Amino acid sequence: MAEEVKLLKTWSSLFGLRIVWALKLKGIQFDSIDEDLTNKSPLLLQYNPVYKKVPVLVHNGKSISESLVIIEYIDETWKQNPLLSQDPYEKAMARFWAKFGDDKVLSSIWSVFINQGKEQEEALQVAMENLKLLEENLKGKKFFGGEKIGFLDLALGWLANLICVLEELSDIKIIDKERFPLLLGWMQEFSQAPLINESWPPREKLLTKFQIMRENQSL
Amino acid sequence: MAKSDVKVLGAWPSPFVMRARIALNIKSVDYEFLEETLGSKSELLLKSNPIHKKIPVLIHQDKPVCESLIIVHYVDEVWSSGPSILPSDPYDRAVARFWAAYLDEKWFPSMRGMASAQGEEAKKAAVDQFVEGLNLMEDAYVKLSKGKPFFGGDKIGYLDIAFGCFLAWLRVTEKTSGMKLLDEARTPHLAKWAVSFCADPAVKDVMPETEKLAEFAKLLAKFKPAPPK
Numbered sequence: 001m002a003e004e005v006k007l008l009k010t011w012s013s014l015f016g017l018r019i020v021w022a023l024k025l026k027g028i029q030f031d032s033i034d035e036d037l038t039n040k041s042p043l044l045l046q047y048n049p050v051y052k053k054v055p056v057l058v059h060n061g062k063s064i065s066e067s068l069v070i071i072e073y074i075d076e077t078w079k080q081n082p083l084l085s086q087d088p089y090e091k092a093m094a095r096f097w098a099k100f101g102d103d104k105v106l107s108s109i110w111s112v113f114i115n116q117g118k119e120q121e122e123a124l125q126v127a128m129e130n131l132k133l134l135e136e137n138l139k140g141k142k143f144f145g146g147e148k149i150g151f152l153d154l155a156l157g158w159l160a161n162l163i164c165v166l167e168e169l170s171d172i173k174i175i176d177k178e179r180f181p182l183l184l185g186w187m188q189e190f191s192q193a194p195l196i197n198e199s200w201p202p203r204e205k206l207l208t209k210f211q212i213m214r215e216n217q218s219l
Numbered sequence: 220m221a222k223s224d225v226k227v228l229g230a231w232p233s234p235f236v237m238r239a240r241i242a243l244n245i246k247s248v249d250y251e252f253l254e255e256t257l258g259s260k261s262e263l264l265l266k267s268n269p270i271h272k273k274i275p276v277l278i279h280q281d282k283p284v285c286e287s288l289i290i291v292h293y294v295d296e297v298w299s300s301g302p303s304i305l306p307s308d309p310y311d312r313a314v315a316r317f318w319a320a321y322l323d324e325k326w327f328p329s330m331r332g333m334a335s336a337q338g339e340e341a342k343k344a345a346v347d348q349f350v351e352g353l354n355l356m357e358d359a360y361v362k363l364s365k366g367k368p369f370f371g372g373d374k375i376g377y378l379d380i381a382f383g384c385f386l387a388w389l390r391v392t393e394k395t396s397g398m399k400l401l402d403e404a405r406t407p408h409l410a411k412w413a414v415s416f417c418a419d420p421a422v423k424d425v426m427p428e429t430e431k432l433a434e435f436a437k438l439l440a441k442f443k444p445a446p447p448k
Contacts, residue, residue, distance in 0.1 A: 050321060050355065064313045066320055076309035088296035092284045099286060100270065133270065 005030035006058040008044055010037060012201050012209055014158040015067040016055040021154050022071045024195040026078045068098055071154060083151040097137060097144070098155035105130045106158070112174060113166045113210075114217040124172065131180055134159075138182040142189060153190055160187040165206050169214060225250040226278040228264050230257070232435050234327075234384035235287035236275040237425050241380050242294040244421035246301035258442060288319055291380060305377045311363075312377075315370070318359055319381035326352035327385060330392055349400070356382060357406040364408075368415050375419050383416040390429040391436050 007023065009016025011034050023030050035044055035054055047056045047063035056063050057070045059077070064070050075083045084091050108130050111123035134156065137144060144152035163175055175183055190196060225243065227250050229236030243250050255261055260272055267276045267283035277284040277293065284293045295304040305312050329352060332345030363370050363378065370378040386401075393400050403410040417426050427435075 059310075062310055064310070064317070066317055069313050069316045069320065072316070073309050073313040076312065088293050089279075089282055089284070091296065092289050092293045095289045095292070096284075096286055099289070 003029070004058075004060050006033060007031070008033050008035055008041075008047065008056040008058070009054045010035050012206060013054050014162065017199060017201070018067050018154045018157060019055045019057060019070050019074070020199050021149075021157060021196055022074045022083065024199065025081055025083070025149065025154075026074060027080065028074070028078055068095075068102070068155060071151060075151070081148075083145070083149075083154065085150070094144075094150065094152045094155075097134075097152050100130075100133070101152075101156045101159075105134065105156075109159075109163070109166065109174065112172060113170050114214060120170075120172070124174070127174060128179070131175060131183060135180050135183050138186055143186065149190065149193060149196070153186075157190060157196070159183075160191040161200055162206075163187070165203065165210055169207065169211055224280055226253055227251070228253050228255060228261070228267060228276040228278065229274045230255050231425075231427055232432055232439075233274055234388060237384040238287040238380050239275040239277055239290045239294070240425045241375075241384070241421050242291045242304055244425070245304060245375070246294060246298040248294070248298055248301075257439070288316075288323070288381065291377060295377075302374055303376070304371075304380070306371065314359075314363065315376070315378040315381075318356070318378050321355075322352075322381055322385070326356075330385065330388065333392060333396060346398075350405075353401070353406050353409065357409050360408050360412060364412075369412065375416060375421065379412075379416055383413070383422065386413055386417060387427045387429060387432050391433045394429065394433055395436070 005023065005028055007016070007019055007030050009019065009032065020032070033041075033043070035041055037054070040052055044054065044056065045052055047058055048054075048065045051065060053065070055067055055070060056065050057073065058064075059073075064073050071083065084094060105127075108123060108127040112120055112127050115123050141147075143149050144156060159175075167174055175187070177184055191200070225248055227236065227239050227243070229239065229252065231254065240250075240252070253261070253263065255264060255274055263278075264274065264276060265272055267278060268274075268285045271285060273285070275285075275287055275290060277290045279293075279297065284290050291304060306315060325348065329345045329348035333342065333349060336342040336345045359378075360370055364372065367373050369375050370382070375383070389400055392398075401410055401413060416422060
């Protein structure tokens with residue numbers, strides 16, 4: 001049966017990028033549709049009526065939303081190159097840390113980025129504590145998934161690119177070599193890995209976008 | 220399996236703890252229920268969930284698993300010979316997971332928001348989100364149950380557990396607000412489903428009685444004046 005796989009995302013969406021990586025790692029052919037979120041397409045509204053957000057995966061006409069749910073769907077539907085371990089405990093750990101990444105790490109780093117002065121210092125403390133936990137997770141491993149890129153690498157992959165952009169714009173070093181040697185090592189390995197490296201959004205465009213977001217936050 | 224092999228750290232009022240217990244009950248797994256005291260966190264909890272310091276925690280063969288929905292997945296995968304909790308089809312699994320995440324991220328906070336919201340506007344927003352959520356779940360139920368009693372079909376499944384665990388708090392909220400929230404007129408299928416869910420053998424011993432939970436809610440309000448997280 002001819003598979004029809006469509007991915008609705010935006011050019012910069014971190015969560016959309018996860019799905020691009022997952023599909024590429026599985027060798028799945030897909031059509032990519034970049035949405036303009038200020039002018040949402042009828043397709044997006046039809047396929048994600050609850051949140052009206054990207055990413056949305058459409059597989060043979062059936063839509064799936066929420067990036068981590070989508071990755072698990074991809075892993076369960078296309079069995080080659082598994083992203084999650086078969087071991088229930090390892091799976092639980094990967095899911096736990098992915099949730100931690102989305103719930104805590106992302107927001108704490110964003111706080112560092114949009115704040116100034118004392119608030120920024122406090123935000124930095126929180127971000128560092130969160131990153132320390134990820135650093136510990138990498139002990140003895142090349143990737144969070146072990147020898148190969150896995151579910152947790154895709155879930156945290158945004159770190160490997162966005163951190164450099166935010167550090168440049170805010171002039172603060174969040175992930176330094178002394179404190180986070182493993183994390184830095186992982187960021188390099190991950191961002192240069194085949195299929196991952198070709199998917200990054202254009203850096204200059206990202207710098208512009210986040211600079212604007214930062215200015216809007218302080219208004 | 221020896222009873223001490225499986226422990227649940229939790230508290231009887233918590234809907235999230237209930238999820239873990241229902242899952243274990245479905246699989247007929249014996250477990251030790253270690254109740255946390257309100258206002259303090261045990262050494263075991265702090266050691267098992269140092270990051271969030273929250274219940275529930277499942278401890279299996281001395282390894283802790285945290286986050287209620289992750290625990291439910293874990294139980295389903297470890298005790299795979301028992302009745303299935305997640306659907307078998309990947310798309311059905313994705314839909315169930317989507318709705319469970321929606322309940323945690325949008326719907327349950329709106330239920331808490333109804334009690335804790337400051338001002339008329341905030342309260343109305345919470346009520347609107349809550350009612351919209353129930354309407355969405357009513358539609359989801361019709362689609363997913365395909366005429367059977369539960370979201371999971373003939374037997375309770377992942378989404379039944381993820382949603383049903385909130386029913387006792389929903390009834391308490393109805394009591395304290397004086398509003399009919401789960402209304403047979405508005406969401407007839409959910410009203411019927413709620414009765415079936417609460418009567419299920421895996422559920423009925425862990426679902427708190429409304430009166431007892433209402434008393435606890437009063438105690439909680441005195442103990443923690445700020446809205447709990």
